[in-house]
Amino acid sequence: MDVVRCNIERIGGSVELNSRTGEGLCVRLKIPLTLAIIPGLVVSLADRCGPPRDGACPGMAFVIPQVNLVELVRLEGDTGQANMHRIRNSRVYRLRGQLLPVVDLREALGLPGADTPASVVNIVVVQAENRQFGLVVDGIQDTQEIVVKPLGKQLKGLDVYAGATIMGDGRVALILDVVGLGQRAAVLGDTGPHTGPESRTSPMLDRQRLLVFGAGRFARLAVPVSLVSRLEEFAPSDIESAGGRDVVQYRGGILPLVRLATLLDPGLPAIGAPEQSLEVIVIHDGDRGTGVVVDRILDIVEDEVSVRESAACAGILGSAVVGGRLVDLLDLRFVLEHGRFGARSTGGGETVLVVEPSGFARGLLRSGLEMAGYRVVEAASAPAALAALEKHPGAILAASLDLDPEGRESLMAAGRPLLALAADAGQQAGWSAAREGLEECQCKFDWEAMARSLKKLSAAVAGGREVPVSAGPGRS
The missing domain is CATH 2.40.50.180 (CheA-289, Domain 4)
Incomplete structure (x- = not known):
């Protein structure tokens, strides 16, 4: 390797070695573009x-x-x-x-x-x-x-x-x-x-991009960035009252505000001077939005998320170590239910079987789908999903494309309507349906698009569409 290094450095390049015990050696060569x-x-x-x-x-x-x-x-x-x-x-x-x-x-x-x-x-x-x-x-x-x-x-x-x-x-x-x-x-x-194929095939299936913020006695709370529509700041003069709750006029509509600190800790008095601007995380569920008022926005981090402790209070999914720091994972379903003027339900009570290897993502999907009016059954793998289908034969499958190829094919062979859940737009673009009208693909946590696809799949089954049993083509 010394001969290789000397020759590459002679032409202006470099060699990087990254070795990990038990995993292997990664060699990265950087070659200049001289006269190219x-x-x-x-x-x-x-x-x-x-x-x-x-x-x-x-x-x-x-x-x-x-x-x-x-x-x-x-x-x-x-x-x-x-x-x-x-x-x-x-x-x-x-x-x-x-x-x-x-x-x-x-x-x-x-x-x-x-x-x-x-x-x-x-x-x-x-x-x-x-x-x-x-x-x-x-x-x-x-x-x-x-x-x-x-x-x-x-x-x-x-x-x-x-x-x-x-x-x-x-x-x-x-x-x-x-x-x-x-x-x-x-x-x-x-x-x-991450946008490349390596990120989609990585074994670290719980890797998530999170917005980290603080509210009241909760110093570090987190929600997935994909669920956040906008970050806004409102002056105290913008706050009005409607139906006994705080609202702001926002983009031609009314945005209800939820003060997260007092929601999670009802006994906590309001903190902050009256003239202090409000930092608001805007979250949309379909065409309805809710403004979550927080004390401070801290950071955006990407890390492997694994829930270490179960929730100790309402509104918290659990605790996890993210970026080397302990954070509490916010239950957005709990927050959005308190932010609505009226109930919103797009589903008709159909059963959706969520097949997702990431426990964190599975919990978020369950919360969002239940909030939309669906009954949700969870499975972490294809074999577990097939076992659950025996108890819920009429369920619609909502399966992550992060499953291994064999698992995806076995779910296809089950012959149920399938909503494939992609990690990003690139993975969604690589999907091709094998059964027209009985397969859809949307990005995870794009609630409005997921609701449209689930409604379409439910209508196809209710309309008497035959559900063929087919292994289908391989999936990328």
């Missing part, structure tokens, strides 16, 4: 003296390798800032129901900010190490085939650049190292979302 011709997206940062000009920013040009590109997002007017949230010192943007970490390229490179706020926010969604995050740039130019030139040895230590290129107009553009940018901005640590 690659496609890339040219972006720019405007001069500090003025706002960016759409499509023609006069400042510095940078190139993002096309292999790292996922998509481009353009936000105009107030939409950009309204959809941006800040958790501690990190910015996030809600993209199709998922919170995407956002890195301002100007800040990451240590450049001064623009004097005039931009009216347009351009986000380049990139992927590195199976995680996605967004880069905020001033201008997006075009894709080009570029010749990559190596950086001199004086600049070799800059981990945010992979090389340089000469543009058609003679300007020099630096090629961004997406991995280095993500590491510098700390979005490739434990806070970025």
Whole structure:
């Protein structure tokens, strides 16, 4: 290996070894792009003296390798800032129901900010190490085939650049190292979302992204980020009363507020000065929303969640160690029931058999489905689900795609209507139904979409649709 290391370092690369006892050795080779011709997206940062000009920013040009590109997002007017949230010192943007970490390229490179706020926010969604995050740039130019030139040895230590290129107009553009940018901005640590196939086949099935916050005597509470619609802050003057409870006018509707500290501990007096703004976590169940008032937003973390202790009080699912700290897992069904003006039930009392290897996710699915009016039976594996079907032969299956392929095929062979639950949009896109009208696929915790699919499957069975017994094709 010493010969390999010396030769790779001679051309400007590096070798990393990661060995774990009993597991094996991982060798990572980083080879420079010297004199390679690659496609890339040219972006720019405007001069500090003025706002960016759409499509023609006069400042510095940078190139993002096309292999790292996922998509481009353009936000105009107030939409950009309204959809941006800040958790501690990190910015996030809600993209199709998922919170995407956002890195301002100007800040990451240590450049001064623009004097005039931009009216347009351009986000380049990139992927590195199976995680996605967004880069905020001033201008997006075009894709080009570029010749990559190596950086001199004086600049070799800059981990945010992979090389340089000469543009058609003679300007020099630096090629961004997406991995280095993500590491510098700390979005490739434990806070970025997994998107690659490795994350879907990982044996750590209880890994979850959680929003951590505090309320009253509960110093660290947590809910899955996927269930959070928005983070808002309301002034005391925005609070009104309707039906004897606190509400705010929100996006053309009325948002009931639930003060979490007093809900979990009814004997606790109200804390905080009357003029203090309220930090609110907005959670939607279908077309109805509830604002959960908390004392402080702490962080977003991703970790393997395993419930260590059962709930000691109403409103708490249990306790778990997340990010090396003990947190209490909030029971959102309990909170939302107290936040509604009237009961909401989309189900007709049908039985849904939830097959999910993660105990944490299983508990959340049960809470959400029961709140929607379904009777829920749980199973942690395919064999346990098949045994449960003998007692509940009319149940609709809601099975996680995190099950092993053999388990998924055995559930298909049971011949029951099936709602496949995907971990993310990528896993959902890889699903193809084998039985038209009797199979659906939705992302976990997308309650509105899940309710539509369950209603459709229930109607198919009630309408006398024959449920064929078929193993179906293999699932990815």
